[in-house]
Amino acid sequence: MFSAESISRDLKEIRTKAPLIHNITNYVVMNLTANALLALGASPVMAHAAEEVEDMTQLASALVINIGTLSQAWVEAMFKAGQAAGKRGLPVVLDPVGAGATPFRTSTARNLLESFPVAVIRGNGSEIKALVDSSTRTKGVDSLEGAESAIQAARELVEKYNCVVSISGEKDFIIGKDMVIVVENGHPLMPRVTGLGCTASALTGAFAAVNPNYVEAAAAAMAVMGICGELAAARAEGPASFELHFLDWLYRLNEEEIKAQLKFEIRS
Numbered sequence: 171m172f173s174a175e176s177i178s179r180d181l182k183e184i185r186t187k188a189p190l191i192h193n194i195t196n197y198v199v200m201n202l203t204a205n206a207l208l209a210l211g212a213s214p215v216m217a218h219a220a221e222e223v224e225d226m227t228q229l230a231s232a233l234v235i236n237i238g239t240l241s242q243a244w245v246e247a248m249f250k251a252g253q254a255a256g257k258r259g260l261p262v263v264l265d266p267v268g269a270g271a272t273p274f275r276t277s278t279a280r281n282l283l284e285s286f287p288v289a290v291i292r293g294n295g296s297e298i299k300a301l302v303d304s305s306t307r308t309k310g311v312d313s314l315e316g317a318e319s320a321i322q323a324a325r326e327l328v329e330k331y332n333c334v335v336s337i338s339g340e341k342d343f344i345i346g347k348d349m350v351i352v353v354e355n356g357h358p359l360m361p362r363v364t365g366l367g368c369t370a371s372a373l374t375g376a377f378a379a380v381n382p383n384y385v386e387a388a389a390a391a392m393a394v395m396g397i398c399g400e401l402a403a404a405r406a407e408g409p410a411s412f413e414l415h416f417l418d419w420l421y422r423l424n425e426e427e428i429k430a431q432l433k434f435e436i437r438s
Contacts, residue, residue: 172351174432177390178425180381185211189231189379193372194218194248196238196267199365202413203372209420210394212376218244223251231379233260234372237278238267245278249285256286261378261387263290265371270300283331289384291327292336292371295320302326321345334384336374338367342392346385353389354433355396357403359412366416370395389434397431398423 266279324335377387402415
């Protein structure tokens, strides 16, 4: 059952095993994403060349696909890596960054979902709705929809693709077939740092690498993000120092802090 204790257990497992997380992600966030995974205790690799992604996926414990800076060559690599992961039964996290902004971006995300099994789709409200409804629009890669407004779309995705959907927002909604976990941790400074949503997807990959209950894994990642965000904001003077303290808290976080800070509810 999801709890502070289960998050702490999974965090300890990540730090003990240092699972390799293969990221095909956008170049805006590579540095932050890699540093966040390292601070958490995982081992990141950023490999997007079509010539090597299948081989890299053979070494990994999870695959994270982030469509933030698309090109046709990267799309080819995403399909190759995802299909290789599917053959291995490896958990795949898909972050449909900016779905709804352009037809190319939206169709790419949808085609990826149709091509191999995805364990977790993690995005904001607009991105999740755009995967279901072609009329949904985003503001670039920013959401125009609250997380709660995307719950019905998320349920449709869960049913269609047999996956978990993690919607980020003021409250984070993690939706599986039989359970919804609402994580209420976080801070208003977090959207002021580019790439923290992408970081959430990378951390979801790390937790999915050690916990095959992907609802719990996705919720643990969002809880750790939110808790570290709150703790970092208490020391930060603005976005730059926030990022520094956020990485430090990913490194320092322990069960005592998780128990003290965790805010969530479970819905049927």
